[in-house]
Amino acid sequence: MDAKLVADSANVAEDSQLGQPVKIYDNAVIETKAKIGKYSVISSDSIIGANSVVGNYCTIGANTKISVDIAAPQSFFSTHSFQYSSEHFKDVKNYPKINASPEPPAPTVIGNDVWIGANASICKGVTVGTGAIIASNSFVAEDVPAYAEVSGNPAKVVRYRFxxxxxxxxxxxxxxxxxxxxxxxxxxxxPLDSLERINSLKLHLKLKNRNSLAGKLKNSVSGTNSGIIWFSTPYAYADMDALDGVNAIEVISHEPGAEPNAKVLSAGVYPLAKSTYDPKRGWYRLDITSDGSLFKGKIAKNKLTFQLVTIN
Structure with missing residues (x-):
C-alpha cells in the first residue's frame, strides 16, 4: 500500500481488498475481508466492518461506522450469547457452548459514488444504493435507494437528488x-450534458480497448503458481465484458522463466475454462485447459505471449 495514501495509524486487515487508489486517513479501521473500490476516501477514525463492500468514488466521513451489529437473535430461546458463544466467560469452568449460532446477516454494501457524513452508523446487512447521500449523525437501519438523501435516527428519505x-x-x-x-x-x-458525453466517451474507450485486445498480449500484471493468466490493457476498466464471446487463446510463445521444472505451454490453441474481469484489480483473468484438463502450471510474469481467439 502507498504510504502517502494509507495513513501509518490506519489498521487495514491483510485480507481486505483495496482498489487502486484509495485514501485512508488516520486511525481508520478496515476489517477482515472488507472491499473498498477505487478513488474512495475513508476519513479518520472510521470503521469499515468485516465483509463490507464499499464501491468506487465513495466518501466516508470521520468517525463513521459501517456494518454496525444491532441484530439480536429474535427467534432464539434467549437473546444472550451463551447459546452460541463461550467467548465472554471462557475462563468459567463448565460454561456451556451450545452449537446454535444465529444466521449471519448479509454483508453491508455501499454502492458507488456514495457520500456518508461524519458520525453516521450503517447497520449490518444494509445496502446503500449508488449515488446516495447519508447526512452526518444518521443511523441507517434500512436499505437506502439509489440517489436518495437520507437523514435522522432512524434515517429516512428526505428527497431524491434527481x-x-x-x-x-x-x-x-x-x-x-x-x-x-x-x-x-x-x-x-x-449532469445531463455530462451523462451524454460519458456514453460517447465509454464507447470511444471500449473501441480503443478492443484494438488492444486484437493484437498480441502478455500476462503483463502477475505471474501465477496455479495456471491463471492475468493480464490487462490501458482501458480494461472501460470494457469489463470484453472477453464475452472469446473461448480460447492461441499461445505464440511461453518461456518458463526461472521456475525449476516449469511446464511450458507449446504454441497452439487452448480452450478457455473461464474468463472474467476483476474490477478491484483492473485485470482480466483467463483459465485454460490443456489436454482436456484445467491447466495449473506455473507461469512467470511477462513470459507468456498469446492472442484471444474464438473457435467452433
Whole structure:
C-alpha cells in the first residue's frame, strides 16, 4: 500500500481488498475481508466492518461506522450469547457452548459514488444504493435507494437528488468505472450534458480497448503458481465484458522463466475454462485447459505471449 495514501495509524486487515487508489486517513479501521473500490476516501477514525463492500468514488466521513451489529437473535430461546458463544466467560469452568449460532446477516454494501457524513452508523446487512447521500449523525437501519438523501435516527428519505428518468440514466452510465483523467473535460455542474458525453466517451474507450485486445498480449500484471493468466490493457476498466464471446487463446510463445521444472505451454490453441474481469484489480483473468484438463502450471510474469481467439 502507498504510504502517502494509507495513513501509518490506519489498521487495514491483510485480507481486505483495496482498489487502486484509495485514501485512508488516520486511525481508520478496515476489517477482515472488507472491499473498498477505487478513488474512495475513508476519513479518520472510521470503521469499515468485516465483509463490507464499499464501491468506487465513495466518501466516508470521520468517525463513521459501517456494518454496525444491532441484530439480536429474535427467534432464539434467549437473546444472550451463551447459546452460541463461550467467548465472554471462557475462563468459567463448565460454561456451556451450545452449537446454535444465529444466521449471519448479509454483508453491508455501499454502492458507488456514495457520500456518508461524519458520525453516521450503517447497520449490518444494509445496502446503500449508488449515488446516495447519508447526512452526518444518521443511523441507517434500512436499505437506502439509489440517489436518495437520507437523514435522522432512524434515517429516512428526505428527497431524491434527481428525477426517476435521470437516476436511471446515471445507473446505466456506469461512469464510476472510468478514471478521473477520462472525465477531465466534463461540465460537472451540468449532469445531463455530462451523462451524454460519458456514453460517447465509454464507447470511444471500449473501441480503443478492443484494438488492444486484437493484437498480441502478455500476462503483463502477475505471474501465477496455479495456471491463471492475468493480464490487462490501458482501458480494461472501460470494457469489463470484453472477453464475452472469446473461448480460447492461441499461445505464440511461453518461456518458463526461472521456475525449476516449469511446464511450458507449446504454441497452439487452448480452450478457455473461464474468463472474467476483476474490477478491484483492473485485470482480466483467463483459465485454460490443456489436454482436456484445467491447466495449473506455473507461469512467470511477462513470459507468456498469446492472442484471444474464438473457435467452433
Amino acid at each position: 428525477d426517476d428518468e435521470t437516476i436511471g440514466q446515471f445507473l446505466n452510465s456506469g461512469w464510476w468505472e472510468l478514471e478521473p483523467k477520462d472525465m477531465s473535460g466534463l461540465d460537472f455542474q451540468n
